Amino acid sequence: MAPKTHMKKNNTLNLENKKFIVTSLAPALISLILITVVPFAINIINSLRNYYLADPKGPTFVGLENFKQILFNDANFWHSLWITLLFTAGCILIEFWLGLYIAGLLSSGGTFRNIIRSLLILPMAATPVAVSFTWKIMYSPSLGIINYFLKLFNINGAAWVGDPKIALLSVILVDVWQWTPFMMLIMLAGYMSLPTEPFEAATVDGAKDWHIFRYITLPLIKPVALTALLFRVIDSLKTFDIIFVLTRGGPGNTTETLNLYTYLKGFSYLRIGEASALAIIFLLIVIAISQIYLKYAGLEFGGSN
């Protein structure tokens, strides 16, 4: 008698479990469909249309015309893609090494280091529009504080975001200011979870700092670092705020990333068809870059723990 009731209880427990799983996931899954599948489907439809928002006649079907136009006839697209890659590479390289270095300096803990760590949260939490605008003031050629500091060291200032040659670099520097702390925090968490034995052994053996870093720290911190990098790569491909406020893609189109180009195409020029096609191409590029990265880094995205 006893085992049977036990089994019955187990069955109801299973049913109860299934009910819970379904009811707890349903709202989120429906929302996710609305966030991903629905907009993607609408983009596909619109990308196949000649859709000018100001045209009272409405959209007409044109097949793959928009894609052909973008891929084979649109120098601005390829230019914006190049700018996006330059921007991302510049940001990631600087932020990664700087973040890793600062995390190393902060990893020994103590009050002073904790205060510095707290200060470093400010750039990543501060409203991007507000700080971008402050950078704009600091970058001002004649009245900006940066050129003033440079002058103190007898270095000639620059027009920064106003100079086509260094506008992109100036925007990258603001991104570095904003997001190096994020890299640093994640690496710091990585440092904190490192086992102490290998370091003690190495120190006893009289290993040099650089060797400890190269052969012990770096391999141990690699999984955390690679994940942090992936997130930053994806996010910097999509950067909007600081570029929009600092340069709006200018001067000329020297800082016009793919994200900005897509946005302007849709909401300044009201070319919804082309903008939708650009959004799809943009998504495919992000996926491709992430996949290449994952393969190259030997990471598995999601699933495994």
Next chain:
Amino acid sequence: MRKNKLKYFIQNIILIIVGIWAIFPIFWMFSMSLKRRVDALAMPPRWIFSPIIDNYIKVFNSQDFTRFYFNSILIGLFTILFVLIIGIPASYTLSKMNFRGKKDIDFWILSTRMAPPVGILIPYFLIFKNLGILDTRASIVIMHIALNLSFAIWVMKGFFAEIPKGIEEAALVDGCSHWRAFIRIILPLVAPGLVATAIIVFLFSWNELLFAVTLAGNASKTVPVALYNFVSYEEIDWGPLSASAMLALIPVLVFISFVQKQLIKGLTLGAISK
């Protein structure tokens, strides 16, 4: 030994430079907001000046800033509400239960991070336009939920994972229904994590520009949008501009000073606990 001391000293100097570098733009913004026009434009810059609050008064008088502030707070709170209601149960189930298709859902949630926001913005802009709800706070809330939901689920999954196994089993054996056990026993255990998530979601919504600047007109303008318009129209008037930028930073500064630990945990958890 002496060499070590020297090394430590140099490290400290570098860290001080890093600290100054991190806060200088915000310090500079603050000092600008307290300067008279002549002081703000003075070259070499004036480090010592008699501070005034005229800029703040001007912002409140000319810019309707209180209304934008109210819009931003309201949009942030509603975003939190919906993100948590939709996200909490899902993140718990994804973290604690085993079922078929779990890996796929995990992957799906994570991959939404790859989608460029502009690709979501264009279709929803058209939908809102057709529904006639452009320039409403609701439309911005919907977009901010879309922007935050998968991130929030991911972060909360990490918090749920920290609960020791067996607690919910014990509750279930006691005859609680699963939902009851979840609400009564599990939720209180992760309350700090949920607060951290709520704050991060609020900050993201508070700071967000792309969706707000596209969807908001005069009626639903948020603080970042107001600031952006301000920047484009009154580029020369740095004082009031800095004052409104400082006002935009107030919630950020408050949260950083009071719940810093949870904030760091939430922000890094989203990236580490893959």
